[in-house]
Amino acid sequence: MAHFGIQCGSGWYAIIEELAREVEEELRVMWEELIELPTSLALVDETLLLGRGVYPIVPVCTDIFQTSGEMSVVVTDGHVCGLDTWSQIRGSIEKAITKSRETCESCGKPGKYRKGYLNRVYCDACVGPIAEFEHDAPLSIPRMRNKLESSSDSK
Ligand SMILES: [Zn+2]
The missing domain is CATH 3.30.160 (Double Stranded RNA Binding Domain)
Incomplete structure (x- = not known):
């Protein structure tokens, strides 16, 4: 998550870390569900074999920056990611954006x-x-x- 392209003040790092933790947890749950369903894993294999795995299999966060006082998070949708997981990830991102609106971008205190x-x-x-x-x-x-x-x- 966001290995590159964090372009906001260090005061928001705690929000980003929490967001990353939540997203990782959601993805872990997703993988566990996939492992329980061998057909979905076979589908992943097939996708990779056919060279269609150009897009990330799981959602990848590519950019975090601030626009007009709130956090913007750019996420590439992965094709293994189910709608449930996706909506949970969106929810976590929304929560982080809401927090960023009242968190000092410089020191992380209420602002x-x-x-x-x-x-x-x-x-x-x-x-x-x-x-x-x-x-x-x-x-x-x-x-x-x-x-x-x-x-x-x-x-
Ligand atoms: Zn401050």
Whole structure:
């Protein structure tokens, strides 16, 4: 789950970890059910043999990022995944998204959505330093460019 592409603040990692645990548990239950039904496993084998196993057999989370103060989770549907498992996974994802709306993306404490240029969820303690940081970040590039230009001018 989400081996790559986590693009949100570390304050949300606990939510992501919990989501990952729930999804893993749901997938484990799914596999146990599959093992009890030899015909489904044979189907998996056949799919792999025929080279149709291009898509992940189980759902794979490819990206986690934040949009407008809530978590977005991109999941590729696996073809072994049954509708029941899928709806449970969707449920876990929805729960994580709901939590992310009121969890500081920086430190994980209760926070609220900050409108304006931040567009993220932060607690009161984090909003100060981060506002400064976000303000500084875009400035560093022109500053560096100026430095480069002035050094070539001095030739
Ligand atoms: Zn915070």
